[in-house]
Amino acid sequence: MRHAEFDKQKVLRAAMCTFMVNGYAKTSMQDLTKATGLHPGSIYCAFDNKKGLFIAAIEQYQLDRTQQMQQLFTNERSALDNLRDYLGLIVQEGLSCDATQSCLLTKSLSEMGEQDDQIKQITCEFLQSWHQALSQIFERAKQQQLIPQQSDSQFLAQYLVMGIYGLRTVATTQPCIEVLQPLADKLLRDLISG
Template identity: 35%
Template sequence: MARPAEFDRSEVLNKAMEVFWRTGYNATSVTDLVHATSLKPGSLYGAFNSKRGLFLEVIDNYANRSLTRISECMEQSDSAIDAIAHFFSRICKEIECDEIGRGCLMVNTLLELATEDDDIRIKITEYLNRIEHYFYLSLENARLQGEIKSDTDCDSLAKMLMTGIWGLRVMSTTRPDPVIYTGIIGHLLASLERAKY
């Protein structure tokens, strides 16, 4: 009978995430993960089967946090437009605090592995589509409640907001002046204001 894992799985995932996030999937070695998690190679393989298996679970963990964050933002206000604005304000603060320019783990991974690993590409794309769907539902709710114009193309507007997030996350890896972020977010949110009239 196999012995139960004698470690905190969530803690291991968080430590592994930091390594993958900092160095990327391909540049991360099993030795790096062993040092970061304090697990022996046998325990690491026993729990996650492979570096790839661990990475897939890290992606699930990271993505679910992102989905929880946007869900919380969307539920904090009766105004869908205000909720979206709050979410972008939160993103801006996160980027400004990202002193080493890590960007977004999911976006980074797509840029690194999209042409190499279809399973990872599909998994991350599905998560990003779910985030976009939150925007769509919020915008559609705003349209039905008369907060924005009745002829607003909520699908295209949601896609534009997601494109903005992608751009911000990639740009953040170059660590530009924070004023640039606020300016871009201001233009994105201005599109929501224009939808009101």
């Protein structure tokens, strides 16, 4: 027996970045071999084909993002303070003007959702689980009596998801803090004010 030589996580993160910058269609296998350091044969051996590598990269993206969120919200602070920091992070990502800081899920859904049912299903599922994670945070805020008891956590999370989608798109056209921060601030205010 002989083991594969490459570091799968490194390869997937490199592919991830390439797909985020170029999109799926405009990323060539040549781009991917350059970014990952793998030769075509190795890629096809490990991931079947270009789409297989793409899906694996999306799954790695979801893994990374999920871990990041768990770290951000695992502490003894108020859930609202954590939410404020989380929105601050998204503002920062928007300011960075760095495509690798954007959302691979919504980007892929926008590019391929209409043509590829599998990609649509995977991205939608991952975005839903993000929505669920946010729901639980609002649920905790309700238990901590930080928001009214009659609040609908699911709905608040959905509204926040909507706001973040919107914030990220605004950031594409106007990546400046004078625009993004007031939007994020009002979004948080509107969420907790009933």
